[in-house]
Amino acid sequence: MGEPFRSLHSLPVGEDLTEYRLVVEPEGAAVVDAAISALSAPEKDDDGAADPRTPAQRRADALLTIVRRGVSAPEGVSQTTKAQVMVTIPLTALTECVDGAGITMTGQVLSPTTVRRLACDGSIIPAVLGTEGQILEMGHDKRLFTPGQHRALWHRDKHCSYPGCTIPPQWCDAHHVRHWADGGPTDMDNGALLCGRHHTYVHANDVTATVTSAGVTWHT
Numbered sequence: 001m002g003e004p005f006r007s008l009h010s011l012p013v014g015e016d017l018t019e020y021r022l023v024v025e026p027e028g029a030a031v032v033d034a035a036i037s038a039l040s041a042p043e044k045d046d047d048g049a050a051d052p053r054t055p056a057q058r059r060a061d062a063l064l065t066i067v068r069r070g071v072s073a074p075e076g077v078s079q080t081t082k083a084q085v086m087v088t089i090p091l092t093a094l095t096e097c098v099d100g101a102g103i104t105m106t107g108q109v110l111s112p113t114t115v116r117r118l119a120c121d122g123s124i125i126p127a128v129l130g131t132e133g134q135i136l137e138m139g140h141d142k143r144l145f146t147p148g149q150h151r152a153l154w155h156r157d158k159h160c161s162y163p164g165c166t167i168p169p170q171w172c173d174a175h176h177v178r179h180w181a182d183g184g185p186t187d188m189d190n191g192a193l194l195c196g197r198h199h200t201y202v203h204a205n206d207v208t209a210t211v212t213s214a215g216v217t218w219h220t
Helices: 026-039 055-072 091-096 112-121 147-157 196-205
Strands: 007-013 017-023 085-090 102-104 124-129 135-138 172-176 191-195 208-212 215-219
Touching (some): 026 055, 112 196, 147 172
Antiparallel strands (some): 085 102
């Protein structure tokens, strides 16, 4: 499986401005759109006057707010939940990895494998559909590892737990070794730190692991 195509370029615009160009796949677009839309709604001032900013200006302000929150979080643990991405997906596609797709509220199409991986550590809310298209269950965030559990995983794993990888813990996701959709609990005995690249690889290839108090052993 190839790496997701992502790129970010910056170039000066005039003397005092910089333009950024971001290219991401549907999964990345869903995360960016969810994060920015949550913070870019028009806001009235104290006197009730309309927001004078254009939609583009509000989105730019939202992006800067997200970055500031990220870099100011104590000990690298964000003080807020990750961007919420709502996805509708058939139950069989989510639990059995059969043909199907997840659809975000902004229209991106995500594979079942991608939905399962995002659900490990992102605030993704799956609206699971039955055979008639009815909503069987609206997911929630209780399956997410807490900041305290993240710190404990950092202390135990030290870095990405995949063999040979040394990506620092603050850049890793907390992965459910047995996926939450399969009944996997959100606890230390079922958690492992994985960098973004290896998190994608583990989900795409159904790599399993054994977790002990000493660390994680991946069965590659």
